[in-house]
Amino acid sequence: MDLIDKKSIEEWEDADRPNYFSNENLKYPYSELPFYDQYHLVKIPTKDEFVEHVDYWGEGRIPTNDGDSGFRDCYNVNRQYQCVSNGPDRDCKIPNRIPVYDENACDTSSYIKNHTVKLVTLMSAPIIEACARDIARIVNPVVGSVVVFGFEIDSPDIRRLVKELSAISMYYCPGYVLSDYFDGLMTFSHMAFLSSENIEKELYNAITAGKMDTAVAIAKSLHRTGGSSNIAKVVNKALNGGLESIMTFAYKLWDSGEKDIVTKNFPTAFKWIFNEDEIEIVSNHYENTKLKLDPTNDEWHNRLAYGTDRGNGGTTFSWVMLPIWKDDKVIFKLKNIEYNMHLRLDIHDNSAGDRKGWGSQNLDDVRYNWKLVPMNHGYKVVFIIVNCQYDQTLKLDNNVDKYGDRQLWGHNGMYYDIENFMWLVNKSTD
Structure with missing residues (x-):
């Protein structure tokens, strides 16, 4: 163990306890313990069906002049000897922390059960392959969602995340409007990845409301990441209901150069x-x-x-x-x-x-x-x-x-x- 590692450990061990005045204490037992890997650990959720929210590389709620970052009431996946990096709680231990060894070995399988998290967030931190795999492992692909902040759609980070989430049938949903739960955060560009069922709802609602640019963007995203069958399901639902705007949706796809989407997912007529x-x-x-x-x-x-x-x-x-x-x-x-x-x-x-x-x-x-x-x-x-x-x-x-x-x-x-x-x-x- 080198001197820098020893110093980091000593600083973490001497750090003040997590701030549970500004953050809700979820009473998770590993917030003040290092990463244990294969020990016999109690995994979450223990009784509840789902974990409501995990913030990857989160440090709890941090107020700034431009709005807040982080969340008050979720588990925060972070390095085993990482302290809060800024704000009034700087150098304190991270509240509700789930430890991983480091950013290159981020595996929470000893702490979080597979596919049990309803919401996973990540703000402006690298998404390496191990991180993308772990996010896809913990999020529930039926009711869950993943929201990341501060990324460009064509970045290597997002490509890694898209690859892992597509494998469990979760897809990027352009134009997704965040719920009130996210109010008060710093202004970030965001990208939301939804389950098949939920992205189908978003696509259908966009078509119904005449928001064709959004509908076309969602369809393009699905088509490019292996979700064409979801487009076909939405088209069939619209045809079952005699939805007039499905004709306009098909035209906008065709006119924007997405003829393949129409050919593969709409009736031949x-x-x-x-x-x-x-x-x-x-x-x-x-x-x-x-x-x-x-x-x-x-x-x-x-x-x-x-x-x-x-x-x-x-x-x-x-x-x-x-x-x-x-x-x-x-x-x-x-x-x-x-x-x-x-x-x-x-x-x-x-x-x-x-x-x-x-x-x-x-x-x-x-x-x-x-x-x-x-x-x-x-x-x-x-x-x-x-x-x-x-x-x-x-x-x-x-x-x-x-x-x-x-x-x-x-x-x-x-x-x-x-x-x-x-x-x-x-x-x-x-």
């Missing part, structure tokens, strides 16, 4: 739509009935829109959905390939308030804009197609004309039978 592939728009209610335009135009060169179950494929039934970003959401124009016309609703309605669907080459008003509401229906994904001008949903007439075709309408009023308003998006066939 989303890829066809945003890739502007030629598709067929098929009634889910009337089997094999596809949307088309009348081969005959009226005096203004417009063409009525119909659904027909006659014919196989080709450009007659081919459409392209053209996305438009407007008012912080995605809407579409529906373009027919055969006649190079876009779908709209009539200015005039019938006695029920319904409006006929037309193909036209005039694009100067909102009648040509549509929103898509996707949802799961049985084993299929269907779309409700709603006109932005009149808030009317596309449907086919219950009756057929002399050719066996059904007039396309925009429906006025409530959905009495939602089956009538569901459309499938299929890839066009030659």
Whole structure:
């Protein structure tokens, strides 16, 4: 043992006891003992199911002019002969300390049971591999979280932490808002790592609230660290609930260059739509009935829109959905390939308030804009197609004309039978 080590030990042994006036005394027996490694030690938690909070390299609450650092009521993992480094308790023993040998051998397995900590924090201290492994060992991957302060996302420290936490299905959650528990701390940039279940909640809530930049950032983080299945679960939940904003989320991913996320985690129809592939728009209610335009135009060169179950494929039934970003959401124009016309609703309605669907080459008003509401229906994904001008949903007439075709309408009023308003998006066939 060299002189510096001996001096450190002597200084620690002579140091004042921990300050349990400003810090809550958790009555842990190792705060004033050195690191014991393989001795038969009492591990926490002893009776409770979880340890609420462990601050890695923590020294207790330290007030500063710029706010506080550390916490009053948690266990502090630190070196066996480390004293409080600054503040009014400087050179005192660290309150509620769990000792590790040193920063290169930080292993708390003799003191803390596996996966029993609900919150692990770390403030502006190095995260070496041993530290990252130990954090991943103690945090509970189901209900736990890890919050670190003062790091850049592309730093080696964070890369080490990401590697270990991803292995237990915990992922970085961009934009995570800290709870009131963290009030009063110095202003640090923070990064939060959450369990699969909790990051799915954060992603779903961001999509629901229209916070698309946050939703895209969370999805990117999950995709890059092995959490793509969590994105797929959120997408499926949104489709089960008919969440309209899932369409905008998919568009923002696609438009930001994250096409792989859409391709891998959304139904295939989303890829066809945003890739502007030629598709067929098929009634889910009337089997094999596809949307088309009348081969005959009226005096203004417009063409009525119909659904027909006659014919196989080709450009007659081919459409392209053209996305438009407007008012912080995605809407579409529906373009027919055969006649190079876009779908709209009539200015005039019938006695029920319904409006006929037309193909036209005039694009100067909102009648040509549509929103898509996707949802799961049985084993299929269907779309409700709603006109932005009149808030009317596309449907086919219950009756057929002399050719066996059904007039396309925009429906006025409530959905009495939602089956009538569901459309499938299929890839066009030659």
